Amino acid sequence: MSEYQYYEFIAVDRPLTETQQGELRALSTRARITPSSFVNDYQWGDLKGDPRTWMERYFDAFLYLANWGTHRIALRLPLGVLDAKTAADYCTGDSAHSWVTRTHVILDLSTQDEGGDEWWDDQDRLASIVPVRAELASGDRRLLYLAWLLCVQGRELDDEEPEPPIPPGLGDLSGPLRALGDFLRLDPDLLAAAAEASPPLKPDAPSAAALGRWVRQLPEGDKDAALLRLLRGEEVQVRAELLRRFSGPATQHTGSGRTAGELLTAAEARWAERQRIASERQAAERRRQEQLAAAARQKRLDELAGRQAQAWQRVAAMIETKKPKEYDAAIVLLKDLRALAERDGDTATFNRQIWQLRQQHIRKPSLIDRLDRAALV
Template sequence: MSEYQYYEFVAVDRPLTSVQQRELRALSTRARITSSSFVNDYQWGDLKGDPREWMQRYFDAFLYLANWGTHRVALRLPVAVLDPGTAAEYCVGKSACSWATRTHVILDLHSEDEDGDEEYDGGGHLAAILPARAELAVGDRRLLYLAWLLCVQNRELADDEPEPPVPPGLGDLSGPQRALVDFLRLDPDLLDVAAEASTPLKKQTPSAATLLRWVKTLPEPEKNDLVVRLMRGDDSHLRSELLARFHGPASNESTGAGRTAGELLAAADERWSRRQQLAQQREAAERERRERAAAAAREQRLNALAGRQEQEWQRVAVMIETKRRKEYDAAIVLLCDLKALADRDGDAEAFRQRVLQLRERHARKPSLLDRLDRARLG
């Protein structure tokens, strides 16, 4: 398999300036560069730049995959909507880390699979995941918990490492969050175990009257500043920031069950074992059902065949004389039914003698004899 790498960067909050686009073009002559994105794939060579630095300077989202099994996604949010300390509480290992600049906090999530990817078309992955960034911006902490769970899955934490606050709604992830789970190959059993301590997600849709009462409590200078920021259009997360302030941090997370990383892993292993056992039981039951159905169908065929043995032996002879492969195969099937009927009716020796005669008569047809041997006829 040839080497393949895919890079995709997206600017969400602000478009790239013409100067920034020229800076990126100087690093890649064949990349697809627009005012909002940089996309390139490599079957030889590599990106002439540091994705970490690019995230700090240019972009709000980044996705990378390679056909040897590496998946990586990074998201950048303003510190006004995501506290760096909150991000650091969940991003605690090599698989999920975070860092902050003066204005932003950046999450960097990794997944490795030694088996690699048979299909490695990068298109569409980031578009499916990107809305999870907006969900995080309004206070939905499920993405952060998924990052922590990724570190648990990859055994990067001590068994006694306590679980951080568990956000509501883990059992009912959004589409973008589910896309992230799939891209990072998060263990479904581990996720299901974690979701057991998650409360249902409450829809937070305050009425206009409620919002008005809250806005009236804001100091006049602060409201003036907010209006100026809105009119300047230099803060695309202003709505997210205000909603997060309105709802408050307590509405976005629960305290969880006080579990540890080791307890979650053990519970996930137990769940996997139970699921495998149930799957084996279902498979055995289905196999038994198929065998009963096949036996009943065979018995029905034999009953229909009884009393017509001579006619069917004549059919076998006609099929063999055609010297066609398909006719040989059909003759073998019919002979197997005749053998089963003879065994059932106590005529096994008579059947054996007729097959020996048939083999002697067609001794110069190796293809037929091979089929008879494989069917254990003779």
């Protein structure tokens, strides 16, 4: 199996400086490096750097995959928009963990498919996932809950581990959250079981008019401070803080009292029910197809009735061609003749004609083999 690894990094809050781009170029001569990204793939070598260090120094998002089955996503957020303890409360295993720098908290999520040997042609997929970072910065905790579910799915938690606070909207994930779940192979049955206790999302974001009225009421000093921070490149932090201030105290989500083991059991029950429904549908479809085939054959037999002599002549003509496809067509017609004889209670005549046919063509082994396999003896 050939090795394949894909690395993609994105800088969101601040572009890379020329010095930083030079530092990265010194580690990779063939990577695609821009002020906002680093992309490279490897079939024989590997990245000459530590993604953990790169996330601390340069980037806000990181995606990695290997064709032996590893999928990994890392996201970096300023400490002002995501509390380190909150991140640690959800990221509690090997599949999802977090760490803190002086200025940021970094989430690291990964899964491993033992089957491996997968190739991924749709590069730059991180672009479809990275908006979850802005959702999390605005106070949406669904990403954190998915991280916890990833640990549950990996059987990394005790069965009695209590469920953390449940955010609203688990049953109605955004496009970026769905893309993240797909990339990390999150079990849809486990997610559906968890979503049963998740309240619906609040109404859409506030209107521009409502925000405008609120901004006009802000003290001048607060506006000046926010503007200064924006000019210093703190867009994400400032936006998140102002939106939280506009919305008032955050809703305190609580756990449902469920445990990791109970969620796994509920997911298994959902899977079993889906399998049962699928099996019933398949069985119903098989019966429908069999009924259609039986009706079609009955129609063929009705059309064949009274024309047996002509049918035997057609069989003889097809055999004389000595072509495999004609042999196959002859066998189909002979089966219909046998079924018609059984329906009419005249199998003796059919058996005699088949015996004569076999004797006449005994030196055609391909034909005789087809007659044997069709039980036309």
